[in-house]
Amino acid sequence: KRRRDGYGLLGPGSGRARSRGRIGEQRELTRTLACSVNDLACCVTFVMIVGYSEDKAAQSLLNKLIRSNLVNTTNQVEVLQKDPNSPLYSVKSFEELRLKPQLLQGVYGLGFNRPSKIQETALPMMLAEPPQNLIAQSQSGTGKTAAFVLAMLSHVDPNNKYPQCLCVSPTYELALQTGKVIEQMGKHYPEVKLVYAIRGNKLQRGMKLQEQIVIGTPGTMLDWCSKFKFIDPKKIKVFVLDEADVMIATQGHQDQSIRIQRMLPKNCQMLLFSATFEESVWHFAQRIVPDPNIIKLKREEETLDTIKQYYVLCNSKEEKFHALCNIYGAITIAQAMIFCHTRKTAGWLAGELSREGHQVALLSGEMQVEQRAAVIERFRDGKEKVLVTTNVCARGIDVEQVSVVINFDLPVDKDGNPDNETYLHRIGRTGRFGKRGLAINMVDSKFSMNILNRIQDHFNKKIEKLDTDDLDEIEKIAS
Numbered sequence: 090k091r092r093r094d095g096y097g098l099l100g101p102g103s104g105r106a107r108s109r110g111r112i113g114e115q116r117e118l119t120r121t122l123a124c125s126v127n128d129l130a131c132c133v134t135f136v137m138i139v140g141y142s143e144d145k146a147a148q149s150l151l152n153k154l155i156r157s158n159l160v161n162t163t164n165q166v167e168v169l170q171k172d173p174n175s176p177l178y179s180v181k182s183f184e185e186l187r188l189k190p191q192l193l194q195g196v197y198g199l200g201f202n203r204p205s206k207i208q209e210t211a212l213p214m215m216l217a218e219p220p221q222n223l224i225a226q227s228q229s230g231t232g233k234t235a236a237f238v239l240a241m242l243s244h245v246d247p248n249n250k251y252p253q254c255l256c257v258s259p260t261y262e263l264a265l266q267t268g269k270v271i272e273q274m275g276k277h278y279p280e281v282k283l284v285y286a287i288r289g290n291k292l293q294r295g296m297k298l299q300e301q302i303v304i305g306t307p308g309t310m311l312d313w314c315s316k317f318k319f320i321d322p323k324k325i326k327v328f329v330l331d332e333a334d335v336m337i338a339t340q341g342h343q344d345q346s347i348r349i350q351r352m353l354p355k356n357c358q359m360l361l362f363s364a365t366f367e368e369s370v371w372h373f374a375q376r377i378v379p380d381p382n383i384i385k386l387k388r389e390e391e392t393l394d395t396i397k398q399y400y401v402l403c404n405s406k407e408e409k410f411h412a413l414c415n416i417y418g419a420i421t422i423a424q425a426m427i428f429c430h431t432r433k434t435a436g437w438l439a440g441e442l443s444r445e446g447h448q449v450a451l452l453s454g455e456m457q458v459e460q461r462a463a464v465i466e467r468f469r470d471g472k473e474k475v476l477v478t479t480n481v482c483a484r485g486i487d488v489e490q491v492s493v494v495i496n497f498d499l500p501v502d503k504d505g506n507p508d509n510e511t512y513l514h515r516i517g518r519t520g521r522f523g524k525r526g527l528a529i530n531m532v533d534s535k536f537s538m539n540i541l542n543r544i545q546d547h548f549n550k551k552i553e554k555l556d557t558d559d560l561d562e563i564e565k566i567a568s
């Protein structure tokens with residue numbers, strides 16, 4: 090075993106493992122099959138996504154359908170699966186969705202060849218007539234955003250020059266990112282226009298928006314609907330809550346989102362998406378969304394197998410930095426996101442890394458939102474290779490090149506308990522859409538060891554120990 094002593098840092102990209110440590114190679118997503126059980130009693134369609142081989146999955150689907158008395162024979166299943174109006178219907182190609190040709194062009198323009206599991210399951214429900222409500226959970230980076238963007242673009246009538254779809258995101262950066270997806274997907278559909286309801290986008294009083302899609306943060310969106318009346322909420326056909334669990338669990342966001350929802354017509358389609366839904370949030374979501382279809386993951390399927398998880402034992406902040414340097418010295422890291430608990434630690438760490446010669450970006454909550462968006466844009470463009478941040482960046486940010494996520498501090502809530510949802514969102518910044526990713530947790534006390542164990546128990550997923558003084562071991566996990 091070769092061991093590294095001291096703080097020697099070879100610098101990013103200089104590791105010997107460069108050729109074999111490539112993270113980010115495409116890997117076919119595990120084929121899964123959505124099994125649907127229509128619970129007629131409570132008018133809720135309940136869909137579990139399970140990881141099986143196709144045969145087993147088909148059998149399981151059949152069994153579940155039979156058990157639920159929905160259908161009795163294979164023939165009926167086939168009929169149901171071929172009926173685009175049935176929530177059981179799932180597609181294997183984008184063509185089958187009968188999308189407008191301009192949107193199909195947009196989808197292929199983005200390089201999407203076939204729908205992901207969540208897309209093939211959720212899109213038929215979202216595009217069905219009459220529109221169906223949906224609360225959907227799917228792992229991070231599996232294409233939820235693309236799914237609801239496609240649904241919005243499909244539902245708007247470009248001849249009507251007023252807002253028809255509202256999409257609410259928890260942060261300014263995420264609203265911008267989703268807006269970009271809408272622009273790219275709608276590239277060949279220029280009649281459909283988009284406007285951002287975000288801080289700083291000031292409109293003239295008394296004006297009425299002509300854009301069909303409005304994307305923004307809850308406070309500004311609410312102001313535009315009620316205070317300034319730029320939007321007529323009664324004309325909205327689709328309402329999307331992205332990162333719906335945080336929108337529901339955060340008091341301010343919840344009040345604003347519910348006030349917007351109350352202004353919408355009864356037949357407005359409601360779409361709630363997230364990678365995580367705590368049990369209490371599920372219940373609340375089901376209370377506010379009438380007759381929803383539900384796509385829910387089993388707990389052990391919430392974590393992606395493509396993201397390998399490790400922990401490193403240290404005794405102090407300085408030792409954690411040392412371990413980080415060793416990791417950088419041993420493997421090539423395309424881009425990394427490092428999460429700290431406080432702005433102070435994030436600032437300190439960014440300074441230390443810069444001194445070691447890394448191109449580092451720092452992003453924390455006290456920065457102006459425009460500044461934050463600019464930092465993410467530079468990171469997305471690869472101008473900086475390391476982004477040191479706090480929880481402000483834990484959700485949604487989609488940067489393909491992020492091959493490693495480091496939890497410099499483990500995520501805890503205000504009562505000092507593990508924040509399992511934030512953990513999942515943080516590590517989900519890597520391993521996007523079937524790519525491989527590495528998540529490394531720094532443990533520096535009995536307290537943080539206990540947090541790690543509880544996170545491990547929660548997801549029922551082993552987090553392996555990593556010795557960062559052992560170069561071979563680090564190289565091995567990255568290869």
Ligand SMILES: Nc1ncnc2c1ncn2[C@@H]1O[C@H](COP(=O)(O)OP(=O)(O)OP(=O)(O)O)[C@@H](O)[C@H]1O
Pocket residue numbers: 199200201202203204205208227228229230231232233234235236363364484485486487489517521522
């Ligand atoms: N069908 C597809 N084929 C290929 N790539 C896709 C497809 N759908 C989405 N992607 C890409 O996969 C990445 C992740 O997708 P997206 O951001 O929609 O995931 P998400 O589930 O919303 O993630 P998160 O939970 O982190 O918000 C994006 O870069 C997107 O362009």
